[in-house]
Amino acid sequence: MNKPRIIISGGGTGGHIFPALSIANSIKEICPEAEILFVGAEGKMEMERVPAAGYKIIGLPVAGLQRKLSLQNLALPAKVATSVRKAGEIIRDFKPDVAVGVGGYASAPLLWSASHKGIPCLIQEQNSYAGLTNKILAKRAACICTAYEGMERFFPADRIILTGNPIRKEIAPATEEQRAEGYRFYGLDPKKKTLFVVGGSLGCGTLNRVMRDWVENRAAKADYQVIWQCGKFYKNGIDAFMEGRTVPNLVYTDFIQRMDLAYAVADLLVSRAGAGTISELCVAGKATIFVPSPNVAEDHQTHNAMALVGKDAALMVRDAEADAKLLDTVEGLIGDDARLAGLEKNILKLGKKDASEVIAKEVLKLVK
Numbered sequence: 001m002n003k004p005r006i007i008i009s010g011g012g013t014g015g016h017i018f019p020a021l022s023i024a025n026s027i028k029e030i031c032p033e034a035e036i037l038f039v040g041a042e043g044k045m046e047m048e049r050v051p052a053a054g055y056k057i058i059g060l061p062v063a064g065l066q067r068k069l070s071l072q073n074l075a076l077p078a079k080v081a082t083s084v085r086k087a088g089e090i091i092r093d094f095k096p097d098v099a100v101g102v103g104g105y106a107s108a109p110l111l112w113s114a115s116h117k118g119i120p121c122l123i124q125e126q127n128s129y130a131g132l133t134n135k136i137l138a139k140r141a142a143c144i145c146t147a148y149e150g151m152e153r154f155f156p157a158d159r160i161i162l163t164g165n166p167i168r169k170e171i172a173p174a175t176e177e178q179r180a181e182g183y184r185f186y187g188l189d190p191k192k193k194t195l196f197v198v199g200g201s202l203g204c205g206t207l208n209r210v211m212r213d214w215v216e217n218r219a220a221k222a223d224y225q226v227i228w229q230c231g232k233f234y235k236n237g238i239d240a241f242m243e244g245r246t247v248p249n250l251v252y253t254d255f256i257q258r259m260d261l262a263y264a265v266a267d268l269l270v271s272r273a274g275a276g277t278i279s280e281l282c283v284a285g286k287a288t289i290f291v292p293s294p295n296v297a298e299d300h301q302t303h304n305a306m307a308l309v310g311k312d313a314a315l316m317v318r319d320a321e322a323d324a325k326l327l328d329t330v331e332g333l334i335g336d337d338a339r340l341a342g343l344e345k346n347i348l349k350l351g352k353k354d355a356s357e358v359i360a361k362e363v364l365k366l367v368k
Contacts, residue, residue: 003033003034003035004031004033004034004035004097004098004364004367005034005035005037005094005095005096005097005098006027006034006035006036006037006096006097006098006099006100006363006367007036007037007038007039007090007091007094007096007098007099007100007110007114008020008023008024008036008037008038008039008100008102009038009039009040009099009100009101009102009106009107009110009111010040010101010102010103010104010106010107011038011040011041011044011045011046011050011102011104011106011107015126015274015275015276016046016102016103016104016106016126017040017045017046017049017050018049018166018168018276019102019124019126019165019166019167019276019356020038020046020050020100020102021049021050021053021055022166022167022168022355022356023100023102023124023166023356023359023360023363024036024038024053024055025053025356026166026356026357026359026360027360027363027364029357029360030357030360030361030364031364034364036055036056037055037056037057037058037090037094037096038050038055038056038057038058039057039058039059039060039087039090039106039107039110040057040058040059040060040106041059041060041061041062041104041105041106042059042060042061042062043059044059044106046106047059058090060082060083060086060087060106060109060110061082061083061086062080062083062105062106062108062109080108080109083109084109084112084113086109087109087110087112087113087114088113088117090110091110091113091114091117091119096114096119097119097120097366097367097368098119098120098121098122098363098364098366098367099111099114099115099119099120099121099122100121100122100123100124100363101121101122101123101124101133101134101137101141102124102126103123103124103125103126103127103131103133103134104131104133105133107133107137108133108136108137111123111137111140111141112137115137115140115141116140120142120143120366120368121137121140121141121142121143122141122142122143122144122145122359122362122363122366123137123138123141123143123144123145124145124163124165124166124359125144125145125146125147125151125154125155126147126165126275126276126279127147127148127275127300127303127304128147128148128150128151128275128300128303128304128306128307129154129298129299129300129303129304130151130154130155131297131298131300132297132298134154134155135154135155138154138155138156138159141159142159142366143159143161143362143365143366144156144159144160144161145161145163145358145359145362146160146161146162146163147162147163147164147165147275147279147352147355148162148304148307149162161358161362163352163355163358163359163362164279164282164351164352164353164354164355164358165275165276165278165279165352165355166279166355166356166359167276167279167280167283167353167355167356168259168260168280170259170260171259171260171263171280171283171284172260172283172284172353173283173284173285173348174263174264174265174284175264178260178261178264179264179265181261181264182258182261182262182264182265183265185258185261186227186251186261186262186265187251188225188227188251188265189225189249192223192224192225192249193223193224193225193267193268193334193335194224194225194226194227194265194266194267194268195224195225195226195227195266195267195268195269195270195330195334196226196227196229196262196263196265196266196268196269196270197210197211197226197227197228197229197269197270197271198229198256198262198269198270198271198272198277199229199230199231199234199271199272200229200231200272200274200277201231201232201255202231202232202233203229203230203231203232203233203234203235203254204231204272204291204293205234206291206319206322206323207270207272207291207322208230208231208234208238209322209323210322210323210326210327211226211228211230211252212238212241213323213327214226214327215241215242215245215247215250218327218331219247219249219250222249222331223335224249224267224334224335225249225250225251226249226250226251226252227251227252227253227256227262227265227266228250228251228252228253229252229253229254229255229256229262230252230253230254231254231255232254232255234254235254238252238254259280263280263281263284263286266286267287267334267340268286268287268288268289268330268333268334268340269281269286269287269288269289270288270289270291270326270330271288271289271290271291272290272291272292272293272301273290273291273292273293273301273302273304273305273316274293274301274304275300275304278290278304278305278308279351279352279355281314281347282308282313282347282348282350282351282352283348283351283352283353284351285344285345285347285348285351286344286347287314287333287339287340287343287344287347288308288314288315288343288347289314289315289316289317289326289329289330289333290304290305290308290309290314290315290316290317291316291317291318291319291322291326292304292305292316292318292319293319294319294320302316302318308347308350311346311349311350312342312343312346313343313346313347313349313350314343314347315329315333315343317329
């Protein structure tokens with residue numbers, strides 16, 4: 001294979017960027033001489049995260065459709081047209097052998113242009129309910145890598161490969177040594193059950209509101225301890241709320257530095273239901289209560305969570321019901337060792353540790 005040239009496009013959120021980087025890293029491990037170029041959305045986080053990982057990226061002025069009435073939508077057709085033209089220029093200059101799309105509006109102009117120029121395209125669909133961009137692009141895709149079964153309702157069955165979602169390499173079922181290290185790292189009691197509430201890098205208003213209720217009304221009586229990731233966006237407000245309060249069985253932070261250790265000590269998680277997070281929890285084998293975000297396209301987080309609930313591999317509490325039901329659900333589950341063990345066993349069956357390597361091999365197969 002003579003220096004394959006590969007474009008990877010997509011982004012807008014960490015949920016798209018990190019899988020894309022995992023695929024790129026696996027391609028380089030298999031084929032070190034491969035040349036990889038990323039294409040993302042101007043002003044989004046990929047424009048910083050991708051260069052930090054050692055790859056070149058070019059931004060397009062494309063933007064997503066605002067689901068609420070917004071003046072921003074009026075500028076969308078011009079941005080799309082400009083992005084398609086610029087994508088064509090990128091393809092002309094870089095001359096890729098393969099184009100890879102990881103979802104999100106940032107991948108649409110690039111893959112549309114590539115497919116119309118006869119360049120083989122691979123799509124990676126993270127969710128159990130396919131996004132609009134990927135459903136459109138799949139008509140011309142040579143290969144569609146999915147994380148869930150039953151995706152034939154969205155894509156041509158003969159081009160689907162069930163690969164799972166790429167995840168960080170350090171994620172795995174915890175060893176006793178990791179658990180011990182985790183208790184030390186977070187200053188927790190190994191003799192107590194641990195709840196891990198994770199709201200994502202920016203945070204989750206619903207989960208933070210529920211946790212404030214826990215601090216005020218349940219913490220003093222709780223026989224378990226909590227790691228609470230409140231998120232960067234909410235950190236100042238939570239700091240003000242916590243000022244003057246002493247809660248010995250609580251560790252809260254805006255960002256989790258060692259996610260592997262947080263997973264290791266957690267007996268139960270409460271989490272949003274993003275595809276990347278779910279994939280990590282499947283590989284780590286963690287009992288989880290999902291609270292899907294209602295603010296995502298096609299309500300795909302609810303579809304993601306229900307795919308696990310239907311296999312008795314997780315529980316779900318709807319966002320609108322979280323204030324009334326979530327803490328009772330947590331306390332009904334965290335002390336039930338048999339139920340926790342059953343959820344761990346079932347979610348672990350769904351884990352696919354080597355997804356990025358499998359996808360990378362499929363990408364390289366498409367090189368002419």
